[in-house]
Amino acid sequence: MAEPLHLHLISDSTGETLDMLAKAALAQFEGAAIESHLWPLVRSRQGLERIMADVADKPGIVLFTLASPDIRTALEERCRLLGLKAVSPLDPVLSSLGDTLGRQAKARPGRQHTMDEAYFDRVDAIHYTIAHDDGLLSEEWEEADIVLAGVSRSSKTPTSIYLANRGYKTANIPLVMESPPPDSLFRLKNPLVVGLTTAPKRLIEIRRNRLLTLNERERTSYIDEERVSEELKYARRLFADNGWPVIDVTRRSIEETAAAVIRILQQRRDDSRQGELIAPGPA
CATH class of the missing domain: 3.40.50 (Rossmann fold)
Incomplete structure:
Protein backbone atom coordinates (compact mmCIF):
# COMPACT_ATOMS: atom_id res chain seq x y z
CA MET A 1 0.00 0.00 0.00
CA GLN A 112 -10.96 35.05 16.69
CA HIS A 113 -11.64 33.03 19.85
CA THR A 114 -11.83 36.04 22.17
CA MET A 115 -14.86 35.74 24.48
CA ASP A 116 -16.65 38.84 23.24
CA GLU A 117 -20.37 39.56 23.03
CA ALA A 118 -20.70 37.48 19.85
CA TYR A 119 -19.19 34.47 21.66
CA PHE A 120 -21.78 34.65 24.45
CA ASP A 121 -24.57 35.19 21.91
CA ARG A 122 -23.47 31.97 20.22
CA VAL A 123 -23.46 30.07 23.52
CA ASP A 124 -26.95 31.42 24.25
CA ALA A 125 -28.14 30.30 20.80
CA ILE A 126 -26.81 26.78 21.37
CA HIS A 127 -28.57 26.50 24.74
CA TYR A 128 -31.82 27.78 23.22
CA THR A 129 -31.63 25.41 20.26
CA ILE A 130 -31.00 22.31 22.36
CA ALA A 131 -33.92 23.21 24.65
CA HIS A 132 -36.27 23.74 21.69
CA ASP A 133 -35.47 20.63 19.65
CA ASP A 134 -38.17 18.35 18.25
CA GLY A 135 -41.14 20.62 18.96
CA LEU A 136 -40.34 21.35 22.61
CA LEU A 137 -41.42 24.55 24.41
CA SER A 138 -43.50 25.90 21.53
CA GLU A 139 -44.70 28.77 23.74
CA GLU A 140 -41.16 30.20 23.50
CA TRP A 141 -40.70 29.99 19.73
CA GLU A 142 -41.32 33.71 19.30
CA GLU A 143 -37.84 34.23 20.82
CA ALA A 144 -36.22 32.22 18.00
CA ASP A 145 -34.49 33.61 14.95
CA ILE A 146 -35.44 30.55 12.89
CA VAL A 147 -37.96 27.71 13.15
CA LEU A 148 -37.40 24.66 10.94
CA ALA A 149 -40.35 22.43 10.05
CA GLY A 150 -40.31 19.09 8.27
CA VAL A 151 -41.19 15.43 8.48
CA SER A 152 -39.14 13.01 10.54
CA ARG A 153 -35.49 12.59 9.42
CA SER A 154 -35.44 15.65 7.15
CA SER A 155 -32.24 16.92 8.85
CA LYS A 156 -33.99 19.43 11.14
CA THR A 157 -31.92 18.79 14.28
CA PRO A 158 -28.41 18.76 12.76
CA THR A 159 -29.23 21.85 10.72
CA SER A 160 -30.56 23.56 13.85
CA ILE A 161 -27.37 22.78 15.77
CA TYR A 162 -25.22 24.06 12.91
CA LEU A 163 -27.24 27.29 12.78
CA ALA A 164 -26.91 27.65 16.55
CA ASN A 165 -23.14 27.42 16.22
CA ARG A 166 -23.42 30.35 13.82
CA GLY A 167 -25.28 32.31 16.49
CA TYR A 168 -28.91 31.79 15.40
CA LYS A 169 -31.50 30.67 17.95
CA THR A 170 -33.22 27.82 16.15
CA ALA A 171 -36.26 25.75 17.10
CA ASN A 172 -37.56 22.84 15.05
CA ILE A 173 -40.76 20.85 14.83
CA PRO A 174 -41.53 17.47 13.23
CA LEU A 175 -44.62 17.46 11.03
CA VAL A 176 -46.90 14.47 11.65
CA MET A 177 -50.15 14.04 9.72
CA GLU A 178 -52.05 12.63 12.70
CA SER A 179 -50.85 15.38 15.06
CA PRO A 180 -51.18 18.95 13.70
CA PRO A 181 -48.60 21.52 14.84
CA PRO A 182 -49.53 23.85 17.71
CA ASP A 183 -51.43 26.99 16.71
CA SER A 184 -48.51 29.10 17.94
CA LEU A 185 -46.50 28.02 14.87
CA PHE A 186 -48.93 29.88 12.60
CA ARG A 187 -48.92 33.06 14.70
CA LEU A 188 -45.17 33.64 14.84
CA LYS A 189 -44.02 37.17 13.96
CA ASN A 190 -40.29 37.34 14.72
CA PRO A 191 -38.84 33.98 13.60
CA LEU A 192 -38.29 32.93 10.01
CA VAL A 193 -40.18 29.66 9.49
CA VAL A 194 -38.52 27.43 6.88
CA GLY A 195 -39.86 24.15 5.54
CA LEU A 196 -37.41 21.32 4.84
CA THR A 197 -38.33 18.67 2.31
CA THR A 198 -36.56 15.84 0.49
CA ALA A 199 -37.09 13.13 -2.12
CA PRO A 200 -39.19 10.15 -0.94
CA LYS A 201 -36.61 7.53 -1.89
CA ARG A 202 -33.84 9.37 -0.09
CA LEU A 203 -36.01 9.80 3.00
CA ILE A 204 -36.89 6.10 3.03
CA GLU A 205 -33.21 5.22 2.81
CA ILE A 206 -32.33 7.48 5.75
CA ARG A 207 -35.21 6.14 7.83
CA ARG A 208 -34.31 2.54 7.04
CA ASN A 209 -30.74 3.14 8.21
CA ARG A 210 -32.12 4.72 11.37
CA LEU A 211 -34.25 1.66 12.09
CA LEU A 212 -31.25 -0.61 11.57
CA THR A 213 -29.25 1.31 14.17
CA LEU A 214 -32.15 0.66 16.58
CA ASN A 215 -32.22 -3.05 15.62
CA GLU A 216 -35.72 -2.63 14.21
CA ARG A 217 -35.99 -4.92 11.19
CA GLU A 218 -39.75 -5.27 10.78
CA ARG A 219 -41.28 -3.31 7.92
CA THR A 220 -43.38 -0.42 9.21
CA SER A 221 -45.34 2.51 7.75
CA TYR A 222 -42.31 4.63 8.72
CA ILE A 223 -40.57 3.39 5.57
CA ASP A 224 -43.60 2.56 3.43
CA GLU A 225 -43.23 4.34 0.10
CA GLU A 226 -46.88 5.39 -0.21
CA ARG A 227 -47.02 6.59 3.39
CA VAL A 228 -43.77 8.57 3.07
CA SER A 229 -45.01 10.25 -0.11
CA GLU A 230 -48.22 11.26 1.68
CA GLU A 231 -46.20 12.70 4.57
CA LEU A 232 -44.13 14.83 2.21
CA LYS A 233 -47.23 16.02 0.32
CA TYR A 234 -48.85 17.00 3.62
CA ALA A 235 -45.75 18.97 4.62
CA ARG A 236 -45.52 20.74 1.26
CA ARG A 237 -49.20 21.75 1.44
CA LEU A 238 -48.58 23.18 4.89
CA PHE A 239 -45.57 25.16 3.64
CA ALA A 240 -47.50 26.51 0.65
CA ASP A 241 -50.64 27.41 2.64
CA ASN A 242 -48.55 29.52 5.04
CA GLY A 243 -46.17 31.02 2.48
CA TRP A 244 -43.08 29.59 4.16
CA PRO A 245 -39.89 29.28 2.09
CA VAL A 246 -38.93 25.69 1.31
CA ILE A 247 -35.50 24.08 0.98
CA ASP A 248 -35.03 20.68 -0.63
CA VAL A 249 -32.28 18.94 1.35
CA THR A 250 -32.04 15.86 -0.89
CA ARG A 251 -28.66 16.73 -2.37
CA ARG A 252 -27.52 19.27 0.22
CA SER A 253 -25.09 18.84 3.07
CA ILE A 254 -26.06 20.23 6.47
CA GLU A 255 -23.71 23.16 5.85
CA GLU A 256 -25.33 23.91 2.48
CA THR A 257 -28.84 23.76 3.95
CA ALA A 258 -27.83 26.09 6.78
CA ALA A 259 -26.24 28.50 4.32
CA ALA A 260 -29.47 28.59 2.30
CA VAL A 261 -31.49 29.30 5.46
CA ILE A 262 -29.13 32.13 6.45
CA ARG A 263 -29.42 33.67 2.96
CA ILE A 264 -33.22 33.69 3.23
CA LEU A 265 -33.06 35.20 6.73
CA GLN A 266 -30.61 37.88 5.62
CA GLN A 267 -32.78 38.77 2.64
CA ARG A 268 -35.80 39.03 4.93
CA ARG A 269 -33.92 41.36 7.28
CA ASP A 270 -32.62 43.45 4.38
CA ASP A 271 -36.14 43.79 2.98
CA SER A 272 -37.41 44.79 6.42
CA ARG A 273 -34.76 47.49 6.80
CA GLN A 274 -35.47 48.77 3.29
CA GLY A 275 -39.16 48.97 4.15
CA GLU A 276 -38.38 51.00 7.24
CA LEU A 277 -36.25 53.43 5.21
CA ILE A 278 -38.98 54.16 2.66
CA ALA A 279 -41.92 54.18 5.07
CA PRO A 280 -43.68 57.58 5.00
CA GLY A 281 -43.25 59.79 8.04
CA PRO A 282 -46.06 61.33 10.04
CA ALA A 283 -48.26 63.81 8.16
Missing part, protein backbone atom coordinates in the same frame (compact mmCIF):
# COMPACT_ATOMS: atom_id res chain seq x y z
CA ALA A 2 1.32 3.44 -0.94
CA GLU A 3 2.41 5.77 1.84
CA PRO A 4 -0.26 8.45 2.47
CA LEU A 5 0.51 12.11 1.99
CA HIS A 6 1.12 13.67 5.39
CA LEU A 7 -0.49 17.06 5.96
CA HIS A 8 0.88 18.92 9.00
CA LEU A 9 -1.34 21.70 10.40
CA ILE A 10 0.66 23.99 12.67
CA SER A 11 -1.15 26.74 14.59
CA ASP A 12 -0.45 29.11 17.46
CA SER A 13 -4.12 28.84 18.50
CA THR A 14 -6.59 25.95 18.62
CA GLY A 15 -6.02 25.08 14.96
CA GLU A 16 -9.78 25.07 14.34
CA THR A 17 -9.58 27.55 11.45
CA LEU A 18 -6.69 25.71 9.84
CA ASP A 19 -8.44 22.37 10.25
CA MET A 20 -11.60 23.68 8.52
CA LEU A 21 -9.55 25.11 5.65
CA ALA A 22 -7.73 21.80 5.22
CA LYS A 23 -10.96 19.80 5.24
CA ALA A 24 -12.51 22.11 2.66
CA ALA A 25 -9.50 21.65 0.39
CA LEU A 26 -9.25 17.89 0.94
CA ALA A 27 -12.91 17.46 0.00
CA GLN A 28 -11.84 18.25 -3.59
CA PHE A 29 -9.55 15.19 -3.64
CA GLU A 30 -11.95 12.38 -2.89
CA GLY A 31 -10.25 9.03 -2.43
CA ALA A 32 -6.76 10.46 -1.97
CA ALA A 33 -4.70 8.85 0.80
CA ILE A 34 -4.00 11.77 3.13
CA GLU A 35 -3.14 11.70 6.82
CA SER A 36 -3.58 14.96 8.74
CA HIS A 37 -1.61 15.91 11.84
CA LEU A 38 -2.84 18.87 13.92
CA TRP A 39 -0.27 20.75 16.03
CA PRO A 40 -2.08 23.47 18.05
CA LEU A 41 -0.77 26.12 20.48
CA VAL A 42 2.72 26.41 18.95
CA ARG A 43 3.76 29.72 20.50
CA SER A 44 7.49 29.38 21.14
CA ARG A 45 10.66 28.27 19.39
CA GLN A 46 10.89 25.41 21.87
CA GLY A 47 7.37 24.29 21.07
CA LEU A 48 8.16 24.38 17.37
CA GLU A 49 11.32 22.33 17.83
CA ARG A 50 9.40 19.65 19.72
CA ILE A 51 7.08 18.97 16.78
CA MET A 52 9.59 19.33 13.95
CA ALA A 53 11.09 15.90 14.69
CA ASP A 54 7.68 14.35 13.96
CA VAL A 55 7.27 16.49 10.87
CA ALA A 56 10.67 15.35 9.62
CA ASP A 57 9.77 11.72 10.38
CA LYS A 58 6.57 11.99 8.33
CA PRO A 59 7.42 14.49 5.58
CA GLY A 60 4.64 16.05 3.55
CA ILE A 61 3.01 19.47 3.24
CA VAL A 62 2.95 21.98 6.09
CA LEU A 63 0.05 24.42 6.48
CA PHE A 64 0.45 27.01 9.19
CA THR A 65 -1.12 30.02 10.88
CA LEU A 66 1.51 31.69 13.05
CA ALA A 67 1.25 35.30 14.21
CA SER A 68 4.83 35.55 15.51
CA PRO A 69 7.26 36.55 12.72
CA ASP A 70 10.10 34.88 14.65
CA ILE A 71 8.39 31.48 14.91
CA ARG A 72 7.14 31.73 11.34
CA THR A 73 10.64 32.41 10.02
CA ALA A 74 12.01 29.48 12.02
CA LEU A 75 9.35 27.15 10.63
CA GLU A 76 9.89 28.25 7.05
CA GLU A 77 13.66 27.76 7.42
CA ARG A 78 13.25 24.27 8.88
CA CYS A 79 10.84 23.30 6.09
CA ARG A 80 13.28 24.66 3.48
CA LEU A 81 16.09 22.50 4.91
CA LEU A 82 13.79 19.45 4.92
CA GLY A 83 12.60 20.14 1.37
CA LEU A 84 8.97 20.53 2.48
CA LYS A 85 6.34 22.92 1.17
CA ALA A 86 5.19 25.40 3.84
CA VAL A 87 2.00 27.33 3.11
CA SER A 88 0.23 30.05 5.11
CA PRO A 89 -3.30 29.91 3.62
CA LEU A 90 -4.52 33.11 5.29
CA ASP A 91 -1.76 35.29 3.82
CA PRO A 92 -3.62 36.26 0.60
CA VAL A 93 -6.75 37.17 2.58
CA LEU A 94 -4.87 39.25 5.16
CA SER A 95 -2.84 40.95 2.43
CA SER A 96 -5.94 41.91 0.44
CA LEU A 97 -7.75 43.18 3.54
CA GLY A 98 -4.68 45.16 4.62
CA ASP A 99 -4.30 46.77 1.20
CA THR A 100 -7.98 47.72 1.08
CA LEU A 101 -8.25 48.95 4.66
CA GLY A 102 -4.86 50.63 4.63
CA ARG A 103 -3.73 48.96 7.85
CA GLN A 104 -1.85 45.90 9.06
CA ALA A 105 -3.40 42.91 10.79
CA LYS A 106 -2.70 42.62 14.52
CA ALA A 107 -0.45 39.64 15.23
CA ARG A 108 -2.44 38.13 18.09
CA PRO A 109 -2.79 34.31 18.29
CA GLY A 110 -6.36 33.08 18.67
CA ARG A 111 -7.84 36.55 18.29
Whole structure:
Protein backbone atom coordinates (compact mmCIF):
# COMPACT_ATOMS: atom_id res chain seq x y z
CA MET A 1 0.00 0.00 0.00
CA ALA A 2 1.32 3.44 -0.94
CA GLU A 3 2.41 5.77 1.84
CA PRO A 4 -0.26 8.45 2.47
CA LEU A 5 0.51 12.11 1.99
CA HIS A 6 1.12 13.67 5.39
CA LEU A 7 -0.49 17.06 5.96
CA HIS A 8 0.88 18.92 9.00
CA LEU A 9 -1.34 21.70 10.40
CA ILE A 10 0.66 23.99 12.67
CA SER A 11 -1.15 26.74 14.59
CA ASP A 12 -0.45 29.11 17.46
CA SER A 13 -4.12 28.84 18.50
CA THR A 14 -6.59 25.95 18.62
CA GLY A 15 -6.02 25.08 14.96
CA GLU A 16 -9.78 25.07 14.34
CA THR A 17 -9.58 27.55 11.45
CA LEU A 18 -6.69 25.71 9.84
CA ASP A 19 -8.44 22.37 10.25
CA MET A 20 -11.60 23.68 8.52
CA LEU A 21 -9.55 25.11 5.65
CA ALA A 22 -7.73 21.80 5.22
CA LYS A 23 -10.96 19.80 5.24
CA ALA A 24 -12.51 22.11 2.66
CA ALA A 25 -9.50 21.65 0.39
CA LEU A 26 -9.25 17.89 0.94
CA ALA A 27 -12.91 17.46 0.00
CA GLN A 28 -11.84 18.25 -3.59
CA PHE A 29 -9.55 15.19 -3.64
CA GLU A 30 -11.95 12.38 -2.89
CA GLY A 31 -10.25 9.03 -2.43
CA ALA A 32 -6.76 10.46 -1.97
CA ALA A 33 -4.70 8.85 0.80
CA ILE A 34 -4.00 11.77 3.13
CA GLU A 35 -3.14 11.70 6.82
CA SER A 36 -3.58 14.96 8.74
CA HIS A 37 -1.61 15.91 11.84
CA LEU A 38 -2.84 18.87 13.92
CA TRP A 39 -0.27 20.75 16.03
CA PRO A 40 -2.08 23.47 18.05
CA LEU A 41 -0.77 26.12 20.48
CA VAL A 42 2.72 26.41 18.95
CA ARG A 43 3.76 29.72 20.50
CA SER A 44 7.49 29.38 21.14
CA ARG A 45 10.66 28.27 19.39
CA GLN A 46 10.89 25.41 21.87
CA GLY A 47 7.37 24.29 21.07
CA LEU A 48 8.16 24.38 17.37
CA GLU A 49 11.32 22.33 17.83
CA ARG A 50 9.40 19.65 19.72
CA ILE A 51 7.08 18.97 16.78
CA MET A 52 9.59 19.33 13.95
CA ALA A 53 11.09 15.90 14.69
CA ASP A 54 7.68 14.35 13.96
CA VAL A 55 7.27 16.49 10.87
CA ALA A 56 10.67 15.35 9.62
CA ASP A 57 9.77 11.72 10.38
CA LYS A 58 6.57 11.99 8.33
CA PRO A 59 7.42 14.49 5.58
CA GLY A 60 4.64 16.05 3.55
CA ILE A 61 3.01 19.47 3.24
CA VAL A 62 2.95 21.98 6.09
CA LEU A 63 0.05 24.42 6.48
CA PHE A 64 0.45 27.01 9.19
CA THR A 65 -1.12 30.02 10.88
CA LEU A 66 1.51 31.69 13.05
CA ALA A 67 1.25 35.30 14.21
CA SER A 68 4.83 35.55 15.51
CA PRO A 69 7.26 36.55 12.72
CA ASP A 70 10.10 34.88 14.65
CA ILE A 71 8.39 31.48 14.91
CA ARG A 72 7.14 31.73 11.34
CA THR A 73 10.64 32.41 10.02
CA ALA A 74 12.01 29.48 12.02
CA LEU A 75 9.35 27.15 10.63
CA GLU A 76 9.89 28.25 7.05
CA GLU A 77 13.66 27.76 7.42
CA ARG A 78 13.25 24.27 8.88
CA CYS A 79 10.84 23.30 6.09
CA ARG A 80 13.28 24.66 3.48
CA LEU A 81 16.09 22.50 4.91
CA LEU A 82 13.79 19.45 4.92
CA GLY A 83 12.60 20.14 1.37
CA LEU A 84 8.97 20.53 2.48
CA LYS A 85 6.34 22.92 1.17
CA ALA A 86 5.19 25.40 3.84
CA VAL A 87 2.00 27.33 3.11
CA SER A 88 0.23 30.05 5.11
CA PRO A 89 -3.30 29.91 3.62
CA LEU A 90 -4.52 33.11 5.29
CA ASP A 91 -1.76 35.29 3.82
CA PRO A 92 -3.62 36.26 0.60
CA VAL A 93 -6.75 37.17 2.58
CA LEU A 94 -4.87 39.25 5.16
CA SER A 95 -2.84 40.95 2.43
CA SER A 96 -5.94 41.91 0.44
CA LEU A 97 -7.75 43.18 3.54
CA GLY A 98 -4.68 45.16 4.62
CA ASP A 99 -4.30 46.77 1.20
CA THR A 100 -7.98 47.72 1.08
CA LEU A 101 -8.25 48.95 4.66
CA GLY A 102 -4.86 50.63 4.63
CA ARG A 103 -3.73 48.96 7.85
CA GLN A 104 -1.85 45.90 9.06
CA ALA A 105 -3.40 42.91 10.79
CA LYS A 106 -2.70 42.62 14.52
CA ALA A 107 -0.45 39.64 15.23
CA ARG A 108 -2.44 38.13 18.09
CA PRO A 109 -2.79 34.31 18.29
CA GLY A 110 -6.36 33.08 18.67
CA ARG A 111 -7.84 36.55 18.29
CA GLN A 112 -10.96 35.05 16.69
CA HIS A 113 -11.64 33.03 19.85
CA THR A 114 -11.83 36.04 22.17
CA MET A 115 -14.86 35.74 24.48
CA ASP A 116 -16.65 38.84 23.24
CA GLU A 117 -20.37 39.56 23.03
CA ALA A 118 -20.70 37.48 19.85
CA TYR A 119 -19.19 34.47 21.66
CA PHE A 120 -21.78 34.65 24.45
CA ASP A 121 -24.57 35.19 21.91
CA ARG A 122 -23.47 31.97 20.22
CA VAL A 123 -23.46 30.07 23.52
CA ASP A 124 -26.95 31.42 24.25
CA ALA A 125 -28.14 30.30 20.80
CA ILE A 126 -26.81 26.78 21.37
CA HIS A 127 -28.57 26.50 24.74
CA TYR A 128 -31.82 27.78 23.22
CA THR A 129 -31.63 25.41 20.26
CA ILE A 130 -31.00 22.31 22.36
CA ALA A 131 -33.92 23.21 24.65
CA HIS A 132 -36.27 23.74 21.69
CA ASP A 133 -35.47 20.63 19.65
CA ASP A 134 -38.17 18.35 18.25
CA GLY A 135 -41.14 20.62 18.96
CA LEU A 136 -40.34 21.35 22.61
CA LEU A 137 -41.42 24.55 24.41
CA SER A 138 -43.50 25.90 21.53
CA GLU A 139 -44.70 28.77 23.74
CA GLU A 140 -41.16 30.20 23.50
CA TRP A 141 -40.70 29.99 19.73
CA GLU A 142 -41.32 33.71 19.30
CA GLU A 143 -37.84 34.23 20.82
CA ALA A 144 -36.22 32.22 18.00
CA ASP A 145 -34.49 33.61 14.95
CA ILE A 146 -35.44 30.55 12.89
CA VAL A 147 -37.96 27.71 13.15
CA LEU A 148 -37.40 24.66 10.94
CA ALA A 149 -40.35 22.43 10.05
CA GLY A 150 -40.31 19.09 8.27
CA VAL A 151 -41.19 15.43 8.48
CA SER A 152 -39.14 13.01 10.54
CA ARG A 153 -35.49 12.59 9.42
CA SER A 154 -35.44 15.65 7.15
CA SER A 155 -32.24 16.92 8.85
CA LYS A 156 -33.99 19.43 11.14
CA THR A 157 -31.92 18.79 14.28
CA PRO A 158 -28.41 18.76 12.76
CA THR A 159 -29.23 21.85 10.72
CA SER A 160 -30.56 23.56 13.85
CA ILE A 161 -27.37 22.78 15.77
CA TYR A 162 -25.22 24.06 12.91
CA LEU A 163 -27.24 27.29 12.78
CA ALA A 164 -26.91 27.65 16.55
CA ASN A 165 -23.14 27.42 16.22
CA ARG A 166 -23.42 30.35 13.82
CA GLY A 167 -25.28 32.31 16.49
CA TYR A 168 -28.91 31.79 15.40
CA LYS A 169 -31.50 30.67 17.95
CA THR A 170 -33.22 27.82 16.15
CA ALA A 171 -36.26 25.75 17.10
CA ASN A 172 -37.56 22.84 15.05
CA ILE A 173 -40.76 20.85 14.83
CA PRO A 174 -41.53 17.47 13.23
CA LEU A 175 -44.62 17.46 11.03
CA VAL A 176 -46.90 14.47 11.65
CA MET A 177 -50.15 14.04 9.72
CA GLU A 178 -52.05 12.63 12.70
CA SER A 179 -50.85 15.38 15.06
CA PRO A 180 -51.18 18.95 13.70
CA PRO A 181 -48.60 21.52 14.84
CA PRO A 182 -49.53 23.85 17.71
CA ASP A 183 -51.43 26.99 16.71
CA SER A 184 -48.51 29.10 17.94
CA LEU A 185 -46.50 28.02 14.87
CA PHE A 186 -48.93 29.88 12.60
CA ARG A 187 -48.92 33.06 14.70
CA LEU A 188 -45.17 33.64 14.84
CA LYS A 189 -44.02 37.17 13.96
CA ASN A 190 -40.29 37.34 14.72
CA PRO A 191 -38.84 33.98 13.60
CA LEU A 192 -38.29 32.93 10.01
CA VAL A 193 -40.18 29.66 9.49
CA VAL A 194 -38.52 27.43 6.88
CA GLY A 195 -39.86 24.15 5.54
CA LEU A 196 -37.41 21.32 4.84
CA THR A 197 -38.33 18.67 2.31
CA THR A 198 -36.56 15.84 0.49
CA ALA A 199 -37.09 13.13 -2.12
CA PRO A 200 -39.19 10.15 -0.94
CA LYS A 201 -36.61 7.53 -1.89
CA ARG A 202 -33.84 9.37 -0.09
CA LEU A 203 -36.01 9.80 3.00
CA ILE A 204 -36.89 6.10 3.03
CA GLU A 205 -33.21 5.22 2.81
CA ILE A 206 -32.33 7.48 5.75
CA ARG A 207 -35.21 6.14 7.83
CA ARG A 208 -34.31 2.54 7.04
CA ASN A 209 -30.74 3.14 8.21
CA ARG A 210 -32.12 4.72 11.37
CA LEU A 211 -34.25 1.66 12.09
CA LEU A 212 -31.25 -0.61 11.57
CA THR A 213 -29.25 1.31 14.17
CA LEU A 214 -32.15 0.66 16.58
CA ASN A 215 -32.22 -3.05 15.62
CA GLU A 216 -35.72 -2.63 14.21
CA ARG A 217 -35.99 -4.92 11.19
CA GLU A 218 -39.75 -5.27 10.78
CA ARG A 219 -41.28 -3.31 7.92
CA THR A 220 -43.38 -0.42 9.21
CA SER A 221 -45.34 2.51 7.75
CA TYR A 222 -42.31 4.63 8.72
CA ILE A 223 -40.57 3.39 5.57
CA ASP A 224 -43.60 2.56 3.43
CA GLU A 225 -43.23 4.34 0.10
CA GLU A 226 -46.88 5.39 -0.21
CA ARG A 227 -47.02 6.59 3.39
CA VAL A 228 -43.77 8.57 3.07
CA SER A 229 -45.01 10.25 -0.11
CA GLU A 230 -48.22 11.26 1.68
CA GLU A 231 -46.20 12.70 4.57
CA LEU A 232 -44.13 14.83 2.21
CA LYS A 233 -47.23 16.02 0.32
CA TYR A 234 -48.85 17.00 3.62
CA ALA A 235 -45.75 18.97 4.62
CA ARG A 236 -45.52 20.74 1.26
CA ARG A 237 -49.20 21.75 1.44
CA LEU A 238 -48.58 23.18 4.89
CA PHE A 239 -45.57 25.16 3.64
CA ALA A 240 -47.50 26.51 0.65
CA ASP A 241 -50.64 27.41 2.64
CA ASN A 242 -48.55 29.52 5.04
CA GLY A 243 -46.17 31.02 2.48
CA TRP A 244 -43.08 29.59 4.16
CA PRO A 245 -39.89 29.28 2.09
CA VAL A 246 -38.93 25.69 1.31
CA ILE A 247 -35.50 24.08 0.98
CA ASP A 248 -35.03 20.68 -0.63
CA VAL A 249 -32.28 18.94 1.35
CA THR A 250 -32.04 15.86 -0.89
CA ARG A 251 -28.66 16.73 -2.37
CA ARG A 252 -27.52 19.27 0.22
CA SER A 253 -25.09 18.84 3.07
CA ILE A 254 -26.06 20.23 6.47
CA GLU A 255 -23.71 23.16 5.85
CA GLU A 256 -25.33 23.91 2.48
CA THR A 257 -28.84 23.76 3.95
CA ALA A 258 -27.83 26.09 6.78
CA ALA A 259 -26.24 28.50 4.32
CA ALA A 260 -29.47 28.59 2.30
CA VAL A 261 -31.49 29.30 5.46
CA ILE A 262 -29.13 32.13 6.45
CA ARG A 263 -29.42 33.67 2.96
CA ILE A 264 -33.22 33.69 3.23
CA LEU A 265 -33.06 35.20 6.73
CA GLN A 266 -30.61 37.88 5.62
CA GLN A 267 -32.78 38.77 2.64
CA ARG A 268 -35.80 39.03 4.93
CA ARG A 269 -33.92 41.36 7.28
CA ASP A 270 -32.62 43.45 4.38
CA ASP A 271 -36.14 43.79 2.98
CA SER A 272 -37.41 44.79 6.42
CA ARG A 273 -34.76 47.49 6.80
CA GLN A 274 -35.47 48.77 3.29
CA GLY A 275 -39.16 48.97 4.15
CA GLU A 276 -38.38 51.00 7.24
CA LEU A 277 -36.25 53.43 5.21
CA ILE A 278 -38.98 54.16 2.66
CA ALA A 279 -41.92 54.18 5.07
CA PRO A 280 -43.68 57.58 5.00
CA GLY A 281 -43.25 59.79 8.04
CA PRO A 282 -46.06 61.33 10.04
CA ALA A 283 -48.26 63.81 8.16
